[in-house]
Amino acid sequence: MHLTEFLAKKGAEYAPFDPSRAVRIFERFKEDFLPIFSPKVIHIVGTNGKGSTGRMIARGLKNVMHFTSPHLFTINERFYLNGVNIQMSVLEDTHQVLIQKPYMQEASYFEYLTFLCLFLSKECEYLVLEAGLGGEFDSTNVLKDKISVFTQIGLDHCEILGESLEQIATTKLNSMGKVAFLGIQRYTQILPIAQNIAKSKGSTLYTLSHTLLPPFAMPEFLLENLTLASKVLDFLGAGYELGEIAKIDLQGRMQKYSPHITLDVGHNPDGARAVAREFEGKKITLVYNAYKQKDIFEVLSILSPIIKEVQIIAVEDERIVQREELEKILKNLDIKYSNFEAIKENEETLVFGSFSVVREFLERV
Template sequence: MTFTKAQDVINYLYSLPKLHEKADLSYIKKVLTFLDNPQDKVKTVHVTGTNGKGSTSYYLSSLLQKAGQKTGLFVSPYVFEFNERIQLNGQNISDQNLVEIANQIELILAKIRRENPAFSLVTFEYEVVMAFLYFAREKCDYAVIEVGIGGEHDKTNVIMPEVSVITTVGLDHEKIIGPTLQDIAREKSGVIKKNRPVIIGNVPKEVLPIIQQKAQEENAPLIQLGKDFKIIPNESLTLKTKSQKLSFLPKPIVEGYDVGVAVEAFSMLGLPLSQNNIIDSINRTVVPGRYQVLQNNPLIVLDGAHNIQAVQNLLNYAHCEQKRRQGQVRILIMMMKDKDIAQVFDLFHATDEVYLTTIDYPRAAKKKDFPQWIQEKYQYMSDWQAAYQNLKQKSQTNDILLVTGSFYLVGNILQMETKNAGSRY
């Protein structure tokens, strides 16, 4: 197969299977071996976590670029376009490079299929191979690699990173890497490698011993939030470590944790960067669709929170703002059918105005997919554009409007607002 257009590549990727029968790394390792192991030709930082791994990856990428490093970034999901998944120095991979890289992989797959006609990569494997191949071809100094799901069995776990990161451990993807929090912690600790430092963020105390034990087994130096570095939210966001104290522009506390983890991970790499440049890099970083403020009066925040931990964090932030502003919290939420819908809706306050919506996507929950008590309690608006515009107009200066539940909804609204503004957000 030969591709000529980027959209053909993207369509093909989404036509591939999502999972193999066995959750091992043999398929991706075979392809990477045929490609001369591009993942070993670039220094990497490996980032996992139930929440915060995307933000941490963006902050790390910015710090590396500020330090003069040619930096690759592999993240998911995307907000504006697929090409965001694979970035070089903050720029999305071009359509031309996407096509070239995919065609290179197709040549290798054709060779493998001569011996094994049924051989195939799943979607995420193909994307990971594309990223490693691109970063090696462009001779990156470093690449920040965000895990897809989990850690030990994730398709990105074919690298020997300079530093590993575990941002948080919470309940999400329980059917794949659970069902318990302990199972999830064990899976995520799979990114810890022998003699390589690991930075951990806001990890629950009950699973901390699992990660500590894995680090000890691998002789991996462990740097821990709350013990080795602290985040202090005041007028500004302050990071305090054993060797320095840095103050950034104000951010929600959970974003602050991600900042702290990113700065600590960067410090492990031994690259020279002044305190002023670290502060400037963090302050200038925009993480798409994560606590992204569209406007302040009323406060409109877009965040792709789609699991219990992330939604709870977002609501904590909104209710703190509510006390300060003395306004109304409104929430426009869309969720996927396979998420913990009932548990998420248990988190809302009685005074929150919550509105349900959906988008044109197979996994998106429609009204009938919500539990009966949710259908009866909250208003459902099938047209997400009309719902958003309605709530935006309804919100007064001191009110707060959250758009959440899915990066798909957040991405759609960001694109709509960008189009309305006549320029890219």
């Protein structure tokens, strides 16, 4: 079975949770495929900013794999080796090796991709390994010898990770290795939780409170991520140019698609706050849709001061909120809305939402 078919049969990316499954598979996987695993692991955990922070770190290193998620169009976007995405044919060949072991059938969608990454990176000098939703029980946390990098932690995926910020932060921060970096945080509760966990684990924790001077004009949240990435690179003794690592090549991170069109895959309240700061004082057209489990009312409330009109882009996905529910929220917030049909020339437009929203926009435009 081809890789794409195999993954399609897995269903949802984040399968019913079993904290022991990845650990159990990893023990056998290690015996069969990783007798020697040489990379220095930089484990990226957080709610917002994992992808951009990880990519900035990877751009400052040599002989490095960056494993990130999710992808916009093709699965190989998640596997970035020395500046380019790994070819699909290489992923397919690796899959055909791993799948010979019956125990690999047990892995969930995301777990299987994690093991693909470990196999492909085993001879690299560095592995920048981005967690999925969680931390402590994430499949990427099977590796214990690592440097932990915590980006901004906030409320998201509450249906999986917990209803309170303290619960979510504890789950993520419990993945802490012996050396850890805590990026600039919006919520004051995060720091004491991190300090207590570091003390209990005997970890060395470096915390950030101020940003660097930017090498060029950039959004505040990306500058925070750049500051965090640079601190990690300094610790590793990497030689890098700040302006070069800041030029990330990931789509959808406040990406200027054209002079008047910005793409951002933020989909939670903290992501909305970051975007609202960048467009403060302006009125924009918002091309938008969202998954039904997201806090849509809160996101649109935060963005409302900058919105001239919402254009609802239809997305074929069972997780997308019902159109009637989205319209009800927009009416309650007194936000003008219409269907997305085409971009209006020379009009400031923000495409904001999940990866599926940005992907749908790019496929149409």
